[in-house]
Amino acid sequence: MELDARGFTDGTTLDTDLCIVGAGPAGLVLSAELVDAQCDVLVLESGSARSGPEILALNDGDLSGDDYNGVGRTRHRGVGGTSALWNSVVGGRTAAKYAPLDPGDFEERPGYDHSGWPFGIAELREDYARAQRICGLGQFAYDAATWTSAGHEPWAASGPALVSRVYQGGTRAALVEPLRASIARATNVRLCTHATAVAMRPDAANRRIVELSIATPGGPRWSVRAKRVVLAAGAVENARMLLLAGDGSAVPGNGSGWVGCGFMEHPRDRALVLRPHASGVYAQSSFYDQRKAADGTWLIGRLALSDEVLASGRVLNASGTLIPRLGSAIRRAREVIPGFAARWMPTEAHGWSSRRNPARVFDGFTVLLNVEQSPHAENRVTLSARRDSLGVPLPSLHWRWRADDHERLKRLRAIVATELAAIGEVTIDVESRPDPNANHHAGTTRMHDDPAHGVTDRDGRVHGTENLYIAGASTFPTAGFANPVLTIVALAVRLARHLRSEC
Numbered sequence: 406m407e408l409d410a411r412g413f414t415d416g417t418t419l420d421t422d423l424c425i426v427g428a429g430p431a432g433l434v435l436s437a438e439l440v441d442a443q444c445d446v447l448v449l450e451s452g453s454a455r456s457g458p459e460i461l462a463l464n465d466g467d468l469s470g471d472d473y474n475g476v477g478r479t480r481h482r483g484v485g486g487t488s489a490l491w492n493s494v495v496g497g498r499t500a501a502k503y504a505p506l507d508p509g510d511f512e513e514r515p516g517y518d519h520s521g522w523p524f525g526i527a528e529l530r531e532d533y534a535r536a537q538r539i540c541g542l543g544q545f546a547y548d549a550a551t552w553t554s555a556g557h558e559p560w561a562a563s564g565p566a567l568v569s570r571v572y573q574g575g576t577r578a579a580l581v582e583p584l585r586a587s588i589a590r591a592t593n594v595r596l597c598t599h600a601t602a603v604a605m606r607p608d609a610a611n612r613r614i615v616e617l618s619i620a621t622p623g624g625p626r627w628s629v630r631a632k633r634v635v636l637a638a639g640a641v642e643n644a645r646m647l648l649l650a651g652d653g654s655a656v657p658g659n660g661s662g663w664v665g666c667g668f669m670e671h672p673r674d675r676a677l678v679l680r681p682h683a684s685g686v687y688a689q690s691s692f693y694d695q696r697k698a699a700d701g702t703w704l705i706g707r708l709a710l711s712d713e714v715l716a717s718g719r720v721l722n723a724s725g726t727l728i729p730r731l732g733s734a735i736r737r738a739r740e741v742i743p744g745f746a747a748r749w750m751p752t753e754a755h756g757w758s759s760r761r762n763p764a765r766v767f768d769g770f771t772v773l774l775n776v777e778q779s780p781h782a783e784n785r786v787t788l789s790a791r792r793d794s795l796g797v798p799l800p801s802l803h804w805r806w807r808a809d810d811h812e813r814l815k816r817l818r819a820i821v822a823t824e825l826a827a828i829g830e831v832t833i834d835v836e837s838r839p840d841p842n843a844n845h846h847a848g849t850t851r852m853h854d855d856p857a858h859g860v861t862d863r864d865g866r867v868h869g870t871e872n873l874y875i876a877g878a879s880t881f882p883t884a885g886f887a888n889p890v891l892t893i894v895a896l897a898v899r900l901a902r903h904l905r906s907e908c
């Protein structure tokens with residue numbers, strides 16, 4: 406059932422068994438997984454299906470460190486959360502790229518500080534399989550062998566450090582619409598829009614959250630009393646909410662000092678250019694172009710690190726995508742010929758492998774590396790001195806691309822260049838810095854079994870509290886290279902099972 410908080414009167418109090426803050430992918434999946442559970446669920450969503458500017462302005466915040474898009478442009482408030490900003494396309498519809506974390510992402514790596522999850526990928530495998538169905542994807546298989554077919558074979562020529570794998574593509578509608586429909590039909594789940602949680606009040610012992618304060622710009626102020634609370638508001642807001650709850654008392658879960666720390670992005674590196682030795686390489690690379698498999702699954706082939714290279718800890722995990730480069734004459738022409746005519750000229754978009762005479766259009770590939778960022782306490786969310794329109798301190802993000810990560814990236818570039826030498830000439834722009842703006846926020850409430858090293862336990866429960874949980878990428882101790890939503894959804898399925906068992 407859906408409610409709109411703008412119709413509430415000041416001072417209203419709602420009681421519930423479980424309050425979930427945020428209706429992005431994490432909050433929607435968690436609440437849909439609890440439909441028909443023996444507990445009442447109230448989901449608070451700051452925005453609505455069409456959030457106005459006064460709601461979107463709540464995403465404002467400060468930024469320091471390196472040049473970065475910041476916290477405003479990289480997030481959305483509304484039912485479906487930041488998925489409203491997705492910019493991939495499959496079958497002409499707004500979509501996301503999906504991949505699971507690699508097995509090696511869960512393990513401790515030598516010389517890699519703070520690596521390792523509390524559990525290995527085996528513990529998440531069934532939840533990943535369920536996440537595939539929830540996201541409207543194909544089978545839980547990302548290896549090349551499953552998706553190789555006649556005319557779509559991975560390169561045999563690259564060396565042993567690289568293997569071929571795939572991304573799957575899924576539309577926003579396939580994820581969000583069934584979840585909304587299931588919640589709308591549910592009798593035990595209420596989704597309340599225009600409801601921004603502005604404070605959480607702990608009890609005197611600071612072990613339980615007893616009340617949340619809720620507000621709407623220009624609207625009522627009211628409260629929620631919940632037996633259990635889950636923050637599913639994205640990596641910036643989850644940390645902000647904990648920091649706000651610490652106003653006047655200890656910050657929940659901050660025995661380790663990690664609340665807000667360890668913010669991670671997935672920088673995109675464009676330093677490598679591959680110029681094929683033969684023009685036939687474009688057609689022979691169709692595995693790496695976007696395509697639809699026989700069972701309807703959308704795929705993009707990619708280059709991945711072998712397990713051994715990843716386990717060495719000497720490089721960052723990464724994924725390489727081939728982006729064909731328009732030849733310089735076409736690039737110049739597109740720049741000088743305005744809009745209309747340029748529309749009829751070739752682009753580097755999907756479908757490049759089936760072009761006739763590709764060598765006349767393209768002069769090679771940029772090997773786009775989507776790169777892991779290691780967790781570091783320096784990259785963190787704190788509270789700003791500025792306040793939003795509801796009177797709440799804004800988040801302040803400090804983000805830097807650190808020298809140690811850049812060294813690991815340089816090693817990675819060298820490995821990829823060596824491996825691809827059999828296919829073409831590879832050049833490296835050694836001065837190039839990666840672009841941080843993948844908009845994948847992670848890591849501000851990291852999960853660790855030991856409260857001295859993390860904010861939540863393996864179930865997402867905030868250390869030192871009895872009834873406060875966190876869902877979403879803020880719990881990732883490390884974030885690999887993989888686009889986060891598949892893992893966010895798998896963890897939400899896992900958390901829902903845990904919460905259901907306690908209903």
Ligand SMILES: Cc1cc2nc3c(=O)[nH]c(=O)nc-3n(C[C@H](O)[C@H](O)[C@H](O)COP(=O)(O)OP(=O)(O)OC[C@H]3O[C@@H](n4cnc5c(N)ncnc54)[C@H](O)[C@@H]3O)c2cc1C
Pocket residue numbers: 426427428429430431432449450451452478479480481482483484485486487488490491492493500501502503600601602603637638639640642843844845846876877878887888889890891893
């Ligand atoms: C341009 C772009 C492209 C992307 N592409 C991909 C991709 O291809 N694949 C992929 O895996 N990921 C992609 N992502 C990242 C992905 O969208 C996010 O990782 C994902 O949406 C995070 O889910 P979430 O539910 O944790 O948080 P969000 O989606 O951010 O949702 C959080 C929700 O909580 C609400 N909220 C916040 N604070 C409060 C509060 N105090 N009270 C009540 N409600 C609150 C917000 O309004 C929001 O609706 C992309 C992101 C962007 C910006």
